[in-house]
Amino acid sequence: MKNASAWMIIPKLLRTLVRKDVALKPKLLLIAGLVYLISPIDLLPDILLGFGWLDDLVIVPFLGWLSYRSLPKGVQSEIVPDNTENRATSRRMLIYLGILLVVVVVIAIMGDANTSFEPVDSPTTN
Numbered sequence: 001m002k003n004a005s006a007w008m009i010i011p012k013l014l015r016t017l018v019r020k021d022v023a024l025k026p027k028l029l030l031i032a033g034l035v036y037l038i039s040p041i042d043l044l045p046d047i048l049l050g051f052g053w054l055d056d057l058v059i060v061p062f063l064g065w066l067s068y069r070s071l072p073k074g075v076q077s078e079i080v081p082d083n084t085e086n087r088a089t090s091r092r093m094l095i096y097l098g099i100l101l102v103v104v105v106v107i108a109i110m111g112d113a114n115t116s117f118e119p120v121d122s123p124t125t126n
Contacts, residue, residue: 012079013068022075026067033063051108057101 016022017030036042036059043055068076 009068009080010064013064016067016071016075016079019075022071026070029063029067029070033060033067036060036063054101054104054108057104 013030017027037056042052043059044052068079071079
């Protein structure tokens with residue numbers, strides 16, 4: 001397995017939930033990430049033009065990473081083999097994720113293209 005992509009890591013990380021040699025802490029972190037992903041309760045509501053998805057894009061992978069980091073070293077090496085070729089791919093993936101994050105934020109800030117930035121006339125009261 002030369003290039004360990006997220007699509008290859010996620011199933012292996014999910015299998016740690018049923019392993020007996022994995023402590024409770026990594027399991028709880030992984031379950032917390034999954035519950036947060038499917039939960040209708042978010043830190044940022046999903047109706048906020050793209051910002052509602054940003055918390056999911058940050059919190060869920062972060063909890064998965066914390067779960068992975070709290071696994072025993074032997075289990076970590078089974079999930080992601082230590083390979084020096086992956087470092088260049090990881091840097092490239094971080095660059096792509098950074099660009100994606102910037103694009104999502106710009107789209108969220110711009111909102112609808114038909115939105116007018118002119119002030120709305122408010123009715124006057126006498």
